[in-house]
Amino acid sequence: MNLQLLFKEQQLLRDKIAYDKPDRFEKLILALLVELGECANEWRGFKFWSKDQEPRVQGNWKYQTGIIDGKFVNVYENPLLEEYVDKLHFILELGLELNCTDIELWPVYEKNITNQFIECSGRVYNLYFQMRVTGEVPKGMYEHLLAYFLGLGFMLGFTWEQIEQAYMEKNAINHERQEQGY
Ligand SMILES: O=c1ccn([C@H]2C[C@H](O)[C@@H](COP(=O)(O)OP(=O)(O)OP(=O)(O)O)O2)c(=O)[nH]1
Known part of the structure; x- marks a missing residue:
């Protein structure tokens, strides 16, 4: 798992969006x-009031790739x-x-996905309050947010390769949107 390539891609998008007002953080x-x-x-797994708690992992049809066992392979959203x-x-x-790109990457897991989502939110709030109180955020605090976020991705069943590929696809869409005045 290497975030450096993704940070580079993100920087390109950031430069294109070029929002520099003080409320950016x-x-x-x-x-x-x-x-x-x-x-x-x-x-959807927290919706205890609903019979439909299945994750939305297959949406609309996107495209076909090569042929396996004589059949086209369909790719869905x-x-x-x-x-x-x-x-x-x-x-x-x-x-x-935060200028925190030289970082260690490791996953942290809570006991279940519901708690993992809550922990991720908590780590985001931590960053906000830390910045508000001290005007800066230690690298370790940002690394913890990433650790919970990465753990969440694995708990949701994604591999790092899938995450990277999906990131690149959405990143390209984000570039197109900027070019088309989104
Ligand atoms: O400074 C920014 C701002 C946005 N994004 C990306 C993140 C995300 O991939 C997308 C914004 O989310 P989304 O695609 O859901 O757009 P939206 O504007 O929230 O959607 P909608 O118009 O449907 O509400 O833009 C960045 O990477 N950097």
């Missing part, structure tokens, strides 16, 4: 919290993974913002 924090909620909503990599974009943005 808190807007990124709120964006990340929103994406966390959207991701949990696609996971994966709404859960797509929300997860939106979150990854904002986490990388925060790393660039």
Whole structure:
């Protein structure tokens, strides 16, 4: 697992978006919290009031790849993974913002996915309050956010390769959107 390539990609997108107002940090924090909620909503496992608690991992048909055993392989959207990599974009943005790109990467796991989502949110709030109180965020605090975020991805059933590939695909869409005046 190597984040350096992803930080480089994120920097290119960041330069293109080029938002430099002083509220940038808190807007990124709120964006990340929103994406966390959207991701949990696609996971659905906390909806104890509903009979439908299956994660949304197969959406609309996207395209066909090569042929295996005489059949075309169809590729579908994966709404859960797509929300997860939106979150990854904002986490990388925060790393660039805090100048924390030379980091250790390891996963941390809570006892279940519900708690993992809550822990991720808690780590985001920690960053916000730390910045508010001291005006800076220690690298270790950012690394902990990443550790819970990475653990969440593995608990949701994704491999690092899938995450990287989905990140690249969404990153390309984000570039196109900027070029088209989104
Ligand atoms: O400074 C930024 C701002 C945005 N993004 C990326 C993250 C994410 O991949 C996408 C924004 O999320 P989404 O695609 O859900 O866009 P939205 O504007 O929230 O969607 P909608 O218009 O549907 O509400 O832009 C960045 O990487 N850096």
